[in-house]
Amino acid sequence: MSLTSERLRLRELRDDDLRDLVAWWQDPxxxxxxxxxxxxxxxxxEVAELYRGWSRNQGTDAGLVVTDREQGTVLGHTALYGADAHNRTATFAIMIGPxxxxxxxxxEATRLMLRYGFTELGLHRVQLTVIGSNERGIATYLRAGFVEEGRAREAVFRGGAWHDLVHMGVLSREWSAAASHLRPGRPAAR
Ligand SMILES: CC(C)(COP(=O)(O)OP(=O)(O)OC[C@H]1O[C@@H](n2cnc3c(N)ncnc32)[C@H](O)[C@@H]1OP(=O)(O)O)[C@@H](O)C(=O)NCCC(=O)NCCS
Structure with missing residues (x-):
């Protein structure tokens, strides 16, 4: 099984993927x-073991390798994890190699994972935290449909400075209303 969009294929982790994924994880x-x-x-x-753990795909936890649909090049890794049957709230994570x-x-991968989470895993809500200085990350999440829900001020100490921890989330009904163009069979727009 794999998930596909216009340019991407999200598939299971293979041992061959770990060299790039581990190197990127270790990149400062x-x-x-x-x-x-x-x-x-x-x-x-140890980092390879982390990826294996994130990619077991048990229950509603999903950890997938992001690849280029045509060439098969490994581009990164993404996950939805931690949902329980009662609250159906998963946490989203993503890393695209530098x-x-x-x-x-x-x-594109974030949109694809939201589609998978809401239409296949039956999630009600997807949430994440991102460091306030990660402008590229925040721009990506906003474009995929997340909204900022709050900020823990100066909750993260990184590089000798304090950073806000930004809480973002998206609900299934918001996704359905906003992302009708992302339903199966329709190419994902940027
Ligand atoms: C965050 C991440 C997933 C985004 O993926 P990506 O493929 O690089 O992002 P995209 O190309 O889809 O979009 C990035 C958007 O941010 C914008 N952007 C890029 N660099 C930026 C910067 N320094 N400041 C503000 N916006 C920036 C881009 O212009 C683009 O928006 P636009 O198309 O409207 O201009 C990826 O960069 C990454 O994995 N980074 C390292 C790990 C990480 O931050 N993970 C998330 C932790 S919560």
Whole structure:
């Protein structure tokens, strides 16, 4: 099984993907965008295990490799995780490798995951946190349909400075109203 949009295919993790994915995760430019409390360097094998864990695809958790639909090039990784049957709220995460950023892949993959989450996984709500200084991330999420729901002021210490932690979310009814052009069979617009 894979999810496809105009330019992307989201598919299961394969061992061959890990070399690029691990290297990108360890790239300082990517590491600074992580919202986790402490930014530790980690050995490659440990990061590979993280990806395997994120990509088990059990229950409503989905962790998929973002690839170019035509060439099959690995572009990044994305996940929806943590929903329970009662609240049906999942957390969204994405990483596009630095060589492939700024070409619309993050926006297209985010839209594809929202479509999957709302129309296949039966989610009611998708949420995320992003560091306030990650303007590219925030621009991507806004374009895909997330709204800012709040800010924890100066909640993240990164690079010797304090940053806001921005909470964003999108509800299934908002997605349905706004994204009719993203339903299956219709190409995803940028
Ligand atoms: C955030 C991320 C997923 C976005 O994916 P992407 O493929 O690079 O993004 P896209 O090309 O789809 O869109 C980026 C948008 O941000 C804009 N943008 C790019 N750099 C920007 C910057 N420095 N400041 C403001 N906006 C910026 C782009 O212009 C584009 O918007 P536009 O088309 O309206 O101009 C990707 O860059 C990434 O994985 N970064 C590192 C890890 C990360 O930040 N993950 C998210 C943590 S919450």
């Amino acid at each position: 430019e990517v590491l600074v965008t992580q919202t986790s409390a402490v930014m530790h360097p980690r050995p490659a094998a 060589p492939h950023q700024g070409q619309g892949h993050g926006t």
